[in-house]
Amino acid sequence: MTLVILSVLGAVVALDATSFGQLMLSRPLVAGTLAGAIVGMPREGALIGALIEVLSLGILPVGAARYPETGTAAVAAVGSMGLAGINAGPELLLLVLAWGLIWQRLFGITVVAERYLNERLVHAGEELTRNDLHDRIERWHLTSMSVDLLRGALMTAIAIIIGAPVLRLAVTASALPELAATLGIGAAAAAVLMGTARVVGESRALLALLGAGAALGSLLLWVR
């Protein structure tokens, strides 16, 4: 039953990413938290989602760019973790994160395949002169969206069905010290954040704001 609910979530997240809404339910932070709530690990789900989120902050869906699908990957990673019954410390968090990063690429490939399929479904680029074209265009369009929904559900189910036993096995086959995982994740996330900061802007005013934020963050740490 949990697998079915996770697959439905995967379908909704896949649809939200491009086809309908773009309400950002498809952001890994949101999708990971929702998947975590379904498997009874909302906090761990949010952390996995946040990690995938940070690593994908700089990805922009501009024009016809091809990019990984991060939301469904977060559902797949957190769902696999939940069904595997893993309690995620940093070293296990790293394994779940790696599983999510693999699947975000695979999900991205299916998005590209679906876009080629859409060409056929809506007869894109053809001179459309049929009768009842206004009715047909609606049917074709809704069929494309249904395919996206099914793709999300199916791919999420496959990723979790494979993922749960793989993660269970990986946990026993890995002996990475907790400290190494903590440092690695921290370094990777910090590098991406600073890389993103540079993309945002290098003006003096922006750098001053970055510095002020870092001071504020340090103060928060000190207070806590």
Next chain:
Amino acid sequence: MQFPRSVLLHVFLRSFAIQGSWNYRTLQGSGFAFALLPALRYVHRDSRERLEEAVQRHTHLFNAHPYLSGVALGAVARLEADGVDPALIERFKNALRSSLGALGDRVVWAGWRPACLLLALVVLLVTESAAAAVLLFLVIYNSGHLALRWWGLRVGIEHGRHVGEQLRQAPLLRWHRQVVGAAMLLLGIALPLVVTGALTERRMSDAWVLVPLAGAAAGWPLGPAARLVALVIVAALTVAGFLIRLG
């Protein structure tokens, strides 16, 4: 010709699905026709032939930022209602689409969205409440998102072919600069939290913090390439875990 409110509402709701059949040949083309259909059905309600011809024209190549597609939908609906020459409408669409794409990519994808995500990240790391972070993100982000979509459709309908001037006068880019400033501040707040292990819920001792700090220092010159380095770090550590067990 004035559109009934119900027609505008249908176009607005369908604009959420403008990318539903996105493909590499016409991009949002068929989605544009799908979203515009309620307006076309209203304008050409007396002539099935003209309706079919209009739908056919609007399945051609189109691409814009999805949140700002309402500007083009509204303006084209207005031009169709005014009986403007189809060739002129096609040229107008072509001229509008690239500026809507560039503006939306800059203001939303590279401004509003990362700023809201960084706010959610900071809330998550500071309050440790996933529900608060996610809810705050969805409410704040979508307030801007829905307002932008509705504004776009209204401005398109009201100004038709003169919508470009309205876009230039809109305060979007001025707001964008403020949003980017806020994003930078939030990024700065998140950095010390991330560096000291908040994403793994482990507080590192002072000396070990130097390792993630080195990552942060390396991230600046790398820019967008830092993401690739981060993926390599995750992959290398995963493999290292298996090798340590084997050893």
